[in-house]
Amino acid sequence: MDQVLSYIASNHPRYLEELKDFLRIPSVSTHPHHRDDVQRCARFLADELVRIGMQRVECVPTGGHPIVYAEWLGAPGKPTVLFYGHYDVQPAEPFELWETPPFDPAVRGENLFARGATDDKGQVWLHVKALEAHLARHGRLPVNIKLLIEGEEEVSSRHLDAYIDDHAEDLKADVVLISDTGMYDYEQPSICYGLRGLVYMEIRIEGPCKDLHSGGFGGSVSNPLNVLSGIIAQFIDDDGRITIPGFYDDVVPLTDAERRAFASLPFSEEDYRNRLGVGALAGEKGYSSLERIWARPTCDVNGLLGGFTGEGSKTVLPSKGMAKVSMRLVPDQNPDRIAEAFETYVRQLAPASVNIEVIRHGTGKPMLTPTEHPAVRAAATAIEKGFGKKPVFIREGGSIPVVATFKEKLGLSTVLMGYGLPDCDAHAPNEKFNLKNYYRGIYTAAWFYSEIGS
Ligand code: BES
Ligand code: MN
Ligand code: MN
Numbered sequence: 001m002d003q004v005l006s007y008i009a010s011n012h013p014r015y016l017e018e019l020k021d022f023l024r025i026p027s028v029s030t031h032p033h034h035r036d037d038v039q040r041c042a043r044f045l046a047d048e049l050v051r052i053g054m055q056r057v058e059c060v061p062t063g064g065h066p067i068v069y070a071e072w073l074g075a076p077g078k079p080t081v082l083f084y085g086h087y088d089v090q091p092a093e094p095f096e097l098w099e100t101p102p103f104d105p106a107v108r109g110e111n112l113f114a115r116g117a118t119d120d121k122g123q124v125w126l127h128v129k130a131l132e133a134h135l136a137r138h139g140r141l142p143v144n145i146k147l148l149i150e151g152e153e154e155v156s157s158r159h160l161d162a163y164i165d166d167h168a169e170d171l172k173a174d175v176v177l178i179s180d181t182g183m184y185d186y187e188q189p190s191i192c193y194g195l196r197g198l199v200y201m202e203i204r205i206e207g208p209c210k211d212l213h214s215g216g217f218g219g220s221v222s223n224p225l226n227v228l229s230g231i232i233a234q235f236i237d238d239d240g241r242i243t244i245p246g247f248y249d250d251v252v253p254l255t256d257a258e259r260r261a262f263a264s265l266p267f268s269e270e271d272y273r274n275r276l277g278v279g280a281l282a283g284e285k286g287y288s289s290l291e292r293i294w295a296r297p298t299c300d301v302n303g304l305l306g307g308f309t310g311e312g313s314k315t316v317l318p319s320k321g322m323a324k325v326s327m328r329l330v331p332d333q334n335p336d337r338i339a340e341a342f343e344t345y346v347r348q349l350a351p352a353s354v355n356i357e358v359i360r361h362g363t364g365k366p367m368l369t370p371t372e373h374p375a376v377r378a379a380a381t382a383i384e385k386g387f388g389k390k391p392v393f394i395r396e397g398g399s400i401p402v403v404a405t406f407k408e409k410l411g412l413s414t415v416l417m418g419y420g421l422p423d424c425d426a427h428a429p430n431e432k433f434n435l436k437n438y439y440r441g442i443y444t445a446a447w448f449y450s451e452i453g454s
Contacts, residue, residue: 029088062159065151082173086153130445142453156362181418195393197329197366335363364401385445
């Protein structure tokens with residue numbers, strides 16, 4: 001490993017410049033006008049994988065954005081790691097809130113600012129660089145590795161399931177490794193063993209067939225926006241409990257041991273409150289903030305559309321309204337059952353005086369990964385060597401639906417070893433990656449592959 005570590009150490013500046021080049025490509029998967037950029041980004045990544053000596057590098061076309069696949073299988077008898085990541089990013093809007101342009105990466109202080117810096121291009125690139133170091137110094141890797149890096153994670157991995165079905169043989173491995181989560185805190189590396197699932201719904205309500213004078217007609221027909229907000233207002237009760245019938249039926253309660261483990265992590269509700277700029281924290285009664293984020297389900301309006309929102313006033317009775325609602329799920333809630341229960345509930349709450357349409361967008365299953373797996377031990381050792389500090393075990397509130405898919409379709413457990421920070425602003429303006437963690441991540445990844453190999 002000395003050779004590998006010294007190779008990394010002598011390449012810090014180049015490793016940074018290359019990551020910047022990767023981040024300059026606006027691989028925004030949801031925007032059709034970035035289609036060519038997403039394609040170019042896949043190509044850029046694939047070319048680099050060829051350059052470092054990976055084998056069978058492919059940019060696989062899908063019905064959407066390409067999947068980048070590569071492998072190196074020259075270590076017979078050693079385990080095979082399936083690394084998963086994504087090279088697509090969230091949209092950068094609103095642009096005006098960025099201090100420097102989102103696709104013009106800039107270093108300020110310890111951080112590299114750019115869309116995708118943490119989520120997930122920076123975390124993908126650090127693995128590529130760790131593999132490069134092994135290959136450059138030894139001409140080989142200490143394990144067999146398959147890389148699956150997709151371009152549609154931020155749009156619910158639309159074509160990934162089909163790819164996994166079609167390539168189940170090719171993707172055979174011993175364990176999945178993902179770096180797309182966060183660290184518990186600055187200077188506190190972590191292994192994540194649980195993620196929430198997701199159901200994303202849209203409600204459309206139509207009242208009168210056209211906008212009406214709110215004086216000439218108001219009071220005689222249902223106002224779709226009144227109805228919509230009335231429905232939404234009933235989703236959560238005074239105790240912070242979600243009122244959808246059957247919603248909690250499959251929720252596995254937190255064990256006392258797990259509650260103690262969460263409570264043993266350093267966490268100040270007061271600092272958390274201050275950091276978020278709220279007068280008081282809120283949520284389901286009887287649970288701490290960590291419990292609420294990591295192990296309890298939610299129902300949140302993500303956006304509302306309708307009526308007059310311009311300057312000044314306009315007396316209008318709008319003809320329609322729309323809401324986007326997401327629910328984060330915890331084990332063993334089933335996304336399809338929850339979507340069903342949501343739709344039934346919304347329809348039941350709506351009066352006959354409006355037309356209602358309920359649309360289902362992406363879904364993803366919640367999951368817990370084993371903490372006793374040998375690969376988890378390898379990850380813990382690697383982190384200790386890369387960071388000089390033992391990891392803590394955490395759960396997180398975000399979703400990576402493919403983790404459940406890997407388990408179901410390939411029988412594989414996943415190790416989540418991520419390097420984001422609580423203030424990295426993923427999905428928000430001024431996303432950043434702490435460069436100390438970028439480099440430590442490279443050493444940690446290099447150690448991980450070597451640990452797994454032995
Ligand atoms: N990297 C995140 C997932 C994540 C976020 C894990 C926070 C842990 C903490 C991923 O890129 C993401 O944004 N996932 C989406 C899933 C959705 C698009 C299906 C999410 O969680 O909203
Ligand atoms: Mn991500
Ligand atoms: Mn994301």
